[in-house]
Amino acid sequence: xxxxxxxxxxxxxxxxxxxxxxxxxxxxxxxxxLCALAVTAAVSALGYFLYWQGQFETQDMLVQQEQKLxxxxxxxxxxxxxxxxxxxxxxxVDVYVDRLQKQLPSKAxxxxxxxxxxxxxxxxxxxxxxxKPGQVVVRDYYAELPIDxxxxxxxxxxxxxxxxxxxxxxxxxxxxxxxxxxxxxxxxLDAVAKTFRYLDPEEVSAQRKAAADKKKAAKK
Numbered sequence: 001x002x003x004x005x006x007x008x009x010x011x012x013x014x015x016x017x018x019x020x021x022x023x024x025x026x027x028x029x030x031x032x033x034l035c036a037l038a039v040t041a042a043v044s045a046l047g048y049f050l051y052w053q054g055q056f057e058t059q060d061m062l063v064q065q066e067q068k069l070x071x072x073x074x075x076x077x078x079x080x081x082x083x084x085x086x087x088x089x090x091x092x093v094d095v096y097v098d099r100l101q102k103q104l105p106s107k108a109x110x111x112x113x114x115x116x117x118x119x120x121x122x123x124x125x126x127x128x129x130x131x132k133p134g135q136v137v138v139r140d141y142y143a144e145l146p147i148d149x150x151x152x153x154x155x156x157x158x159x160x161x162x163x164x165x166x167x168x169x170x171x172x173x174x175x176x177x178x179x180x181x182x183x184x185x186x187x188x189l190d191a192v193a194k195t196f197r198y199l200d201p202e203e204v205s206a207q208r209k210a211a212a213d214k215k216k217a218a219k220k
Contacts (some may be wrong), residue, residue, distance in 0.1 A: 107200055110145065113170050117147070117193060120164040126153040129188070138203060146175075147193040152182060158189050171196050 006219040079086065114133065121128055130150035153160065158179070165172045175190040199207065 019093075056104050070110060107197060109142075109170075110195070110197055111173075113168075113195055114147070116170075117165070117172060117195075120168070121149075121151050121161050124153065124157045124161045124164065126157055126161055138199070138207070140207065141199065143197050143199055143203070145195045145197070147195065148191050150188065150190050152188045155187055158187055161189075165193065178199040 018091075116130065118131060122205060128149065128151050130148055133145040137146070151161065162174055165174055173194045175192045175194055177189060180188045180190070182188055195200040
């Protein structure tokens, strides 16, 4: 067996001798087969890197796009099926938003609201030591007005005043509340009352312009 392998190896080695100067078509079978395999491998490698690789990448990209379109189609199909329910839900949301907006005063009504807060305290027999509206803070959809207040009175009167704030027709919240006892046994409430109003058309336009400018700046 070993002798047969040696003979085969010797025969193959003989076929690769004295190839210089001979036309490849005149080479023995083994060199021609090996040369053909080498040329095939080289052509395959060049074809892959110069052509097929780009085709594979394009195919992968198209597969991803197809999956994305399928997902969008599924989502839109579900939306179309639930269109009536979504419309009904939108009507409910619009009613809820309208109800909330009616609880927000306009800029012109803010003075009356501040007077209501002051009268609520006086009506409970409280003594205002501080009632100082702060700087208006404009949010995305509304404006916020903080008011530093400091009132003195009995425990029950202060509690009733806090309840009156919650029952005002407009939205008023008490924040950062702190109670302290005075020398006469009365209580002092330090708090920040926050009232809210909806934005007027000029403020809405300014907000939209600021958002658009911010978006443009982010793209640069």
